[in-house]
Amino acid sequence: MTTEAISPGLSAGTLSGPRGPKPKTVTIGRIGVYAFLIISAVFFLMPLWVMIVTSLKTMPEIREGHLFNWPALLTFDPWLKAWDTACTGRDCNGLKPGFWNSVKITALSVPVSIVIAMINGYALSFWKYKGSELLFGILIFGAFVPFQVVIYPLIIGLSKVGLFATLPGIVVVHTIFGMPILTLLYRNFFASLPIELFKAGRVDGAGFWGIFFRIMLPMSVPITIVAIILQVTGIWNDFLFGTVFAGRENMPMTVQLNNIVTTTTGTREYNVNMAATILTAAVPLVVYFISGKWFVRGIAAGAVKG
Amino acid sequence: MTTSVSIKDLSLNFGNVKVLESLDLEVAQGEFIVLLGPSGCGKSTLLNCIAGLLDVSDGQIFISGKNVTWDEPKDRGIGMVFQSYALYPQMTVEKNLSFGLRVARMPKAEVDARVKRASEILQIEPLLQRKPVELSGGQRQRVAIGRALVRDVDVFLFDEPLSNLDAKLRNDLRIEIKRLHARLKNTMIYVTHDQIEAMTLADRIAIMKNGVIQQLADPHTIYNRPVNLFVAGFIGSPSMNFIKGDLSGTTLSVDGQANIPLGNYQFANQTNGASILGIRPEHIAVGEEARKMPVQMESEIEIVEPMGADTVAWTKIAGQSLTFRAAAEVHLEPGQKVLIGFDPGRGSVFNAASGNRI
Numbered sequence: 001m002t003t004e005a006i007s008p009g010l011s012a013g014t015l016s017g018p019r020g021p022k023p024k025t026v027t028i029g030r031i032g033v034y035a036f037l038i039i040s041a042v043f044f045l046m047p048l049w050v051m052i053v054t055s056l057k058t059m060p061e062i063r064e065g066h067l068f069n070w071p072a073l074l075t076f077d078p079w080l081k082a083w084d085t086a087c088t089g090r091d092c093n094g095l096k097p098g099f100w101n102s103v104k105i106t107a108l109s110v111p112v113s114i115v116i117a118m119i120n121g122y123a124l125s126f127w128k129y130k131g132s133e134l135l136f137g138i139l140i141f142g143a144f145v146p147f148q149v150v151i152y153p154l155i156i157g158l159s160k161v162g163l164f165a166t167l168p169g170i171v172v173v174h175t176i177f178g179m180p181i182l183t184l185l186y187r188n189f190f191a192s193l194p195i196e197l198f199k200a201g202r203v204d205g206a207g208f209w210g211i212f213f214r215i216m217l218p219m220s221v222p223i224t225i226v227a228i229i230l231q232v233t234g235i236w237n238d239f240l241f242g243t244v245f246a247g248r249e250n251m252p253m254t255v256q257l258n259n260i261v262t263t264t265t266g267t268r269e270y271n272v273n274m275a276a277t278i279l280t281a282a283v284p285l286v287v288y289f290i291s292g293k294w295f296v297r298g299i300a301a302g303a304v305k306g
Numbered sequence: 307m308t309t310s311v312s313i314k315d316l317s318l319n320f321g322n323v324k325v326l327e328s329l330d331l332e333v334a335q336g337e338f339i340v341l342l343g344p345s346g347c348g349k350s351t352l353l354n355c356i357a358g359l360l361d362v363s364d365g366q367i368f369i370s371g372k373n374v375t376w377d378e379p380k381d382r383g384i385g386m387v388f389q390s391y392a393l394y395p396q397m398t399v400e401k402n403l404s405f406g407l408r409v410a411r412m413p414k415a416e417v418d419a420r421v422k423r424a425s426e427i428l429q430i431e432p433l434l435q436r437k438p439v440e441l442s443g444g445q446r447q448r449v450a451i452g453r454a455l456v457r458d459v460d461v462f463l464f465d466e467p468l469s470n471l472d473a474k475l476r477n478d479l480r481i482e483i484k485r486l487h488a489r490l491k492n493t494m495i496y497v498t499h500d501q502i503e504a505m506t507l508a509d510r511i512a513i514m515k516n517g518v519i520q521q522l523a524d525p526h527t528i529y530n531r532p533v534n535l536f537v538a539g540f541i542g543s544p545s546m547n548f549i550k551g552d553l554s555g556t557t558l559s560v561d562g563q564a565n566i567p568l569g570n571y572q573f574a575n576q577t578n579g580a581s582i583l584g585i586r587p588e589h590i591a592v593g594e595e596a597r598k599m600p601v602q603m604e605s606e607i608e609i610v611e612p613m614g615a616d617t618v619a620w621t622k623i624a625g626q627s628l629t630f631r632a633a634a635e636v637h638l639e640p641g642q643k644v645l646i647g648f649d650p651g652r653g654s655v656f657n658a659a660s661g662n663r664i
Contacts, residue, residue, distance in 0.1 A: 196392035196465075199359050200453070204406030205380030214405075218396040 055079065055274035062270050078271035082279060086272055088259035095276055098256030102236055102283075104167060105252055109174035110231040114224065117179060121186025122212055126198045136187065143180035151244055158245065165247025173245045174235050182227055189223040190216065225294045233284040253280050309371070310335040310493035311356065311461055316365035318348075318355060318517075325351050326517040329365070336491045342504040343514035344540070349497045350465055352514070356495065357463050358382050370460050380406070382461075385454025389466040391446040393438040399425075399449050400434040403456050424455040427486070444475045451486070464496040468503060480506060501541050505529070513537050531654065535661040538584045538654055544618055546584045547628050550658065553581035558655075560624040566601055570651030573664060580658035583650065587618065590630035590648045592638075599647030607642045621646070 050067055055078050057071040084094040091097075124136050154173065155164060163169035193216075201211040242252035251259075257280045261273045311333040318326040325348050333339050341349040354360040356367060358379040366375045374382045393402050400421060407417045425431045428448045438446055447467055454462055467483070468476045484507055487494055498504055504511050505525045512522045513536075521533045532538035538546050551558040551566070556573075558566040558581060566583065591599055605628070609620040617632050621644075630646060632638060657664050 194390045194392060196388040196390050197394070199354075199357075200386070200388060200392040200394075202359060203357060203379045203384065203386045204453070204457075205378075205409045206405075210409055214409075215394050 051274045051278055055271050055278060057271055059267070059269065059271060075271075078269070079275040079279070081269075082260070082272045082276035086260045086269075086276060087263060087265075088256055089263070095253055095256055095260070095279055098251055098253035099279075101246070101250045101256075102253040105170055105174070105242070105246065105250065106232055106235045108167070108171045109178070109235050110228060112171060113175040113178040113182060113231055114227050116175060117182030117227065118186050118217075118220065118224070119212070120179070120183040121188075121190050122216055123208075124183070124187045125190035125193075126195075126211070126216075127208065136183070139180050139183055141180075143184070147177065147240060151240075155244065165245065165249075167246075167250050170241060170246045170250060173241050174231075174238070177241070178231055178234065181230070185223060185227055185230075186220070189220060193219065222294070225291065229287055229291050229294065232287055236283050308335045309333070310337065310369070311495065312368040313352075313356070314366045314368070316352075316355060316367065317363045318351060318360065319363045324517060326355070329517070329519060331512065331519065331522070333493055333495065336493055338487050338494045338496065338507055338509045340504040340508035340511045341495065341497045341514060342501060342511050342540075343499065345499060347514040348517035349499075349514050351517075353463050353465055353495060353497045356382075356461075357384055357386050380410070383459045384461045384463055385457045385459045386463040387447070387450045387454050387465065387467045389469050391438070391450045391470070393446055393449055393453075395438050398435050398437055399430065399441070399452075402438070402449055403434075403452050406453070406457055420456045420458065424452040427455065427489070428452045443471050444479060447471065447479060448482075451483075455490075460493060462492050462494045464494065464498075466498055467496075469498070469500070476503075483507060501543065505541075513540060530652075531663070532584070533663050535582065535584070535656050538656070542586055544587050544629050544631070546586050546654075547590075547630075549583040549585070549623070549626055549628070551581060551583065552579065553655070554578050558583055560626065563624040564603065566650065568650045568655065570600055570649055571653065571655060572651070573655070575664045577657055577664055581664070582656045582658050583653055584656060585648050585650070585653040587629045587631040589652045590628070590646055592619075592630060592632050592636060592644050592646050596645045596647030600649055600651075602645060602647040604643060605646055607638055607640055607644060610638050610640060 053069065053071060054062060054067075056074055056076070058073055058075050058077075061072055082094055083096055083099075085092050086094045120139075124132055158164040158169050158172070163172060197215065198211060201215050206214060236252075237254065238252065239254045239258065242255045246252060246255070257276050260276050309332055311331070313329060313331040316326055316329040316331075317324070329352065331339075331352075341352060343349045351360065355362050356369075358374065358377060362375065366373060368374065369382050369384065372383075379386075394405060397405065403421045403424060404417045407420060421434075422431075425434060428451060430445065430448050430452060433441060433445060433449070438449070441449065447470075450467070464483075468479055471479060480503055483494075483496075487507075496503075496507060505528075508525055510522060510524050511528050513520045513528065515536050521528060521537045523531075528537065529541055532541065532546075535548070539548070549558070549560060549566070551560040553559075553568075553576075555578070556568045556571070558568055560566065568583070596602055603623055605621040605623050607619050607621050611618040611620075612634070614634065616634050617636065617638060618629055619632060619638050620627065620629050622628060623646075628646075638644070655664050656662060
């Protein structure tokens, strides 16, 4: 009976009231949100804009003081100078040696620290032994120890074994300080995998390394990308360890940049300083731009969960 | 019949928690044993002990006459199928199947032959080059079974293999596992919490509770002659009716309101006192059928649940709730007064204090 009452209305298409998707309306709130976002973006991009335009100006034009203006006379000399001939103390080789030092330090520290953390996380997730949870706890506690506290003991320790102020020395330091967070990242990732995968591997006869290399390693590509991003940006941006542990021969780019910018002889070449700064920051920036999606995904999947 | 798997005095503790205690189990060659119980009863733990994935605290495990208590899983002659399939996601089906053989460095020709045979048996040949993500749940579980199959082992261990599948697929794969067992005649030990799977697949069912096997018997005995209240209540859906009363001789007095004569019942160990009569819903007759039964009583129907194939009705006798199963054709409705009857000889009587069958 009820169906009879409704069906004529349905066939005629005269049902009143809302139907289908709700129409989208522009509300005051939404306008406010967009305005806030735009203003924030402008605010945070302002310094970058100033850096870029300043680095492209000649010194006389900078002295005129029009901070935000596009350069009247476009010049790329400051960039070349920053890279090649800017002086840090007595040496006038620009950022170039620093850049290559940073490449060396990063290229060595990133794989070493990641490989160790990966094995750590794997063992702590699947091959639990008496005290493994305690060890993990201590390792995580390491993440909360301020770096400055352990610098002096580390200097003494490294010089005793002859690694202080050497390339292997700085690699060891980066590996140690990357260990807590990377181990946490990998342990949580492996803990999120079904334990049955590990059991199946054991029934199939694979051992510690067999399961690691043939089952777990191929599955940990996404989390490894995250680890690489974390380590590349972290190690490239490092200043403290570079100053203390790298030694004169291996000064990373950040330290060299500092030396160029804080040099007190002669006039301050703002355009060269700006160019040098952008050059130094370029590597992490590029990494972020290329891998932003992965980065967010990995942080969400690995570090927060579990 | 030779013994395939033999578990002697097995105990397992996690810290202070005793998960398994002095457990003994003998499984004959080619037998299909189902470990059945509620979650946390230790059935999966027992399976993991047999597989060698957990170290035991005490006791021994023999497989095919060999003491494997200290052996690695791969050396025990077992294949295992997991609930979550546990397929290696980055490998194709073929690589999944052959992984264990490749780890054991078996010659390639032999590996290929075994993979071919397993994929024929399970009809997964068209899927060999696919990755697990491209398979449906049923296909994945079939590959997981195949991975145990290629190992060419004596004993198959199944850890709730069908629990992740939907109801229809579960029925289909259940039949396939039964066929597989009929064809291969391997020993199979199968863990589940699903009583239908247990009843349909098992040669013998081991019902477990708190790490102890309550009853180990064929499905018919488990269903009709449960040894205690736990087994009686766990098996059967809707579950067995329990009528509490006081037993004296062969008469069960229910709250002084009714006396049920248990003349037909074969007592094994008659003890007077507080007792419970268990009677299955399908053993209660209604209407004309009830007149033929030794015990008859009037009751009023409270709720009717039509199941399609039959109808389950809820009623009360002497203040205690009772369900019975009637043919779908019998018309029943709430408030209706009906005559019900049953034969105590088909029921079970338990001592209320110990919970054991008497």
